Amino acid sequence: MSVVTLEIDGKVCTGVSGETVFDVAWNNGVKIPRLCHIGGLPNIGACRLCLVEVEGQKKLLPACITPVQEGMVVRTWSEKLIAHRRLIVELLFAERNHVCSVCVVNRNCELQDLAVELGLDHIRLRYQFPKLVADTSHERFGLDHNRCVLCTRCVRVCDEVEGAHTWDVSRRGALSQIIADLGEPWGESDTCTSCGKCVQVCPTGALFEKGKAVSEMRKDRGFLKYIVTAREKGQWIR
Amino acid sequence: MDPVNRKPSLATVWLGGCSGCHMSFLDLDERLIELAPLVEVKASPLTDYKDFPEVDITLVEGAVANRDHLEHIRTIRKRSKVLVSFGDCAVTGNVTGMRNAFSVPDCINRSYRDNSAVVVGIPSGNSVVPELLERAHPVHEVVDVDYYLPGCPPDGDAIHQLLVDLLNGRAPSSDGRRFG
Ligand code: SF4
Ligand code: SF4
Ligand code: SF4
Ligand code: FES
Numbered sequence: 001m002s003v004v005t006l007e008i009d010g011k012v013c014t015g016v017s018g019e020t021v022f023d024v025a026w027n028n029g030v031k032i033p034r035l036c037h038i039g040g041l042p043n044i045g046a047c048r049l050c051l052v053e054v055e056g057q058k059k060l061l062p063a064c065i066t067p068v069q070e071g072m073v074v075r076t077w078s079e080k081l082i083a084h085r086r087l088i089v090e091l092l093f094a095e096r097n098h099v100c101s102v103c104v105v106n107r108n109c110e111l112q113d114l115a116v117e118l119g120l121d122h123i124r125l126r127y128q129f130p131k132l133v134a135d136t137s138h139e140r141f142g143l144d145h146n147r148c149v150l151c152t153r154c155v156r157v158c159d160e161v162e163g164a165h166t167w168d169v170s171r172r173g174a175l176s177q178i179i180a181d182l183g184e185p186w187g188e189s190d191t192c193t194s195c196g197k198c199v200q201v202c203p204t205g206a207l208f209e210k211g212k213a214v215s216e217m218r219k220d221r222g223f224l225k226y227i228v229t230a231r232e233k234g235q236w237i238r
Numbered sequence: 239m240d241p242v243n244r245k246p247s248l249a250t251v252w253l254g255g256c257s258g259c260h261m262s263f264l265d266l267d268e269r270l271i272e273l274a275p276l277v278e279v280k281a282s283p284l285t286d287y288k289d290f291p292e293v294d295i296t297l298v299e300g301a302v303a304n305r306d307h308l309e310h311i312r313t314i315r316k317r318s319k320v321l322v323s324f325g326d327c328a329v330t331g332n333v334t335g336m337r338n339a340f341s342v343p344d345c346i347n348r349s350y351r352d353n354s355a356v357v358v359g360i361p362s363g364n365s366v367v368p369e370l371l372e373r374a375h376p377v378h379e380v381v382d383v384d385y386y387l388p389g390c391p392p393d394g395d396a397i398h399q400l401l402v403d404l405l406n407g408r409a410p411s412s413d414g415r416r417f418g
Contacts, residue, residue, distance in 0.1 A: 099336060100418025101326055101390030107416065115417035121386035122329050122378055129338035129373065 006072035015068045022050055022063035025076060032076045033085055033114055035092075036151040037064040038201055038221070040228040042160060047151060049085055049114065052076045060084070086118045094125040095174065096132065097146040103205040104217040110203035111149060128174070135180070137187030140210055141199050143178065148206035150176055154198035161227060166192040178206075197223070246294040246405055249281035250324070251314060253307040254334040254374055255300030257283070259325035262391035263297075269398055276405055292317045295404050297324040297387075301334040303374040305363075315381035320404060326390040326418065328377045333390075338373040345370065385410050388417050 002017045008025050015024030020043070025032050035047040045065035052063045055073035063076070075081070092111060100106045134144040152169060155178070159165040166189050170179045180186040199207040200220050208217050222238065230236050252260060260283060266273070280291040290310070296318035302311055315321055326332035337345045350360050363369030377383055387400055387410070396414070403410040 093330075097336070097339065098330075098418065099332060101332055103418075106418065109418075112416065112418050116415060119412060120417055121388055121412070121415060122323065122376070122383070124378075126379065127331060127335070127338070127376070129335065131339040 004068045004070050006068055006070070006074065008074045009076055017068070019068055020064055021052060021054075021061070021066045021068055021072070021074055024068050025063060025074070030076055032063050033117060034064060035110065035114065035149065035203060036153065038153055038203075038224070040161070040224040041153060041156045041201070044152060044156070047088065047149075049088055051081060051084060053078060053081065082118060085114075086120060089114050089118055089120060090123045090125050092149050093123045094127050095130075096148065097127075097129060099146075102214055103147065104208045104212045104214065105205035105219070106215040108215065108218055109205060130174075135186050136210070137185035138189075138192070138194070138210075139187060140194060141186070141196065142208050142210055143180075143186060144206055144208070145177060146206075147204045148178055149204055150178070151203060152178075153201040153203065154178060154207060157197045157201045157224070158192075161224070162193060162195050162197050164191045164193050164195075167198060200224075245276065245278045247280045247291070248277045248401075249279070249291065249293040249296040249314075249318070250283065251281070251296060251298045251300075251310070252283040253298060253300030253311065253328070253377075254303030255325060255327040256333070257299070259297075259299040259327075259391040262325075262389075262394055263397055265394035266398055267394070269394075273398075273401060273405075277401075290314055290317055293319070295320045295322065295401075297322045298328050298377055299324045301327045301331050301374040302371065302377060302380045303334055304368040304370050306368040308371060308380065311377065311381055320384045321377075321381070322385045322387055322400065322404075322410075323377045323383045324387050325392055326388055329386050329388045330418070331374050331376050335374045335376070342370050342372060388415070390418075 004015050004017050006013055008028060008030050011028065013024055013028040022032055022037060033049045035049050037043055037050060043064045045062040048062060050063040051060040053075040054061050100112060132145040134142055136142040155167040155169065158167050166180050167178055170177050170183060180189045181191055186192065199209060200223065226238055250260065280293050281287050290313050296314055298321065302308055323329045327334045346360060351357055361367035387396060389396060400410045
């Protein structure tokens, strides 16, 4: 474990070898946008919202899976990065049916927050309006595919933290869909322990607690930090 | 807009929406009285106009959902200097657009046959009930839009800020803006 010094947005930052650009940036107060990344789960570099410019590299690099290196010069905000991030968020809105006005997490949603942060006030792309359903077969929770952004946080938390691996992704491209077990209704899943972890890490209103009306659902991510601290440091502290 | 010689004119239009955005407009309460002397209101859902007037600023509530809306919004665009998409139905399609995952005949059947104890008539498109478009469109899918005011409905403060900015010839500020 050695200390690494690098420059992020003109600021000299220090991290530890093995850490990602994303984590070092956040630890130094530079908030890089993200969607698939959530502290405490393995990173997959899928959503590309955390793309950054690294001096000497032609390609943009996803900060959440790029390890820090001594002397790196990183830029997390530029016209080009903002344009790319906007387009990603617009694609996500256009791909499924986000009717915020009737959503459980309206005003409490990471996708909405990203749109505001990036200055979006409308979507330039044509909305796809796919015909999707909600699975409300589980006693306590629901999954509304209309609001899913396929970040797979639910898949990872269920597999890596709960150890149940109820969720996975079926099909490809725009047809991709989160499924329980081998495509069963969630309520009939043999593996789900009803722990609710997936509901809490989901950045949108796709996974929700039943009985919550419009704007009533607040996600609680505190448990993840608790478990990770316990695992890594052996300390059961909040 | 020529603030020296005449008051700027304003129109508000109601297309495929629930009128909630207009209700929120009325929520400006006493601020409406402050604004009233500063603008000339040329058209609103309560005005009985035959022909849409030439105006400086038009706020459009609602999605473009049927043939009448489509014709209307094209005229409005031509006659408005500044066109604002007013509220989520205008900006995204929102609730009005929830039918877009289904075909028009399926929607008509659902409303006029399946959910009706007595079937008295199905709108044919030739009667006073205008024909539905294949899908309900956000306004900017159909005509150019200058500014957007998201929210279902946008709150009174946001509407007030937008009007004050536009009346002063400024681009509307995005402070406190939300999306959806
Ligand atoms: S998850 Fe809900 S609040 Fe978030 S963008 Fe989608 S519809 Fe809107
Ligand atoms: S409730 Fe727990 S066990 Fe069930 S799917 Fe979600 S994370 Fe997995
Ligand atoms: S259900 Fe939620 S957590 Fe799972 S992939 Fe969709 S948006 Fe992500
Ligand atoms: S947060 Fe890095 S790719 Fe999604």
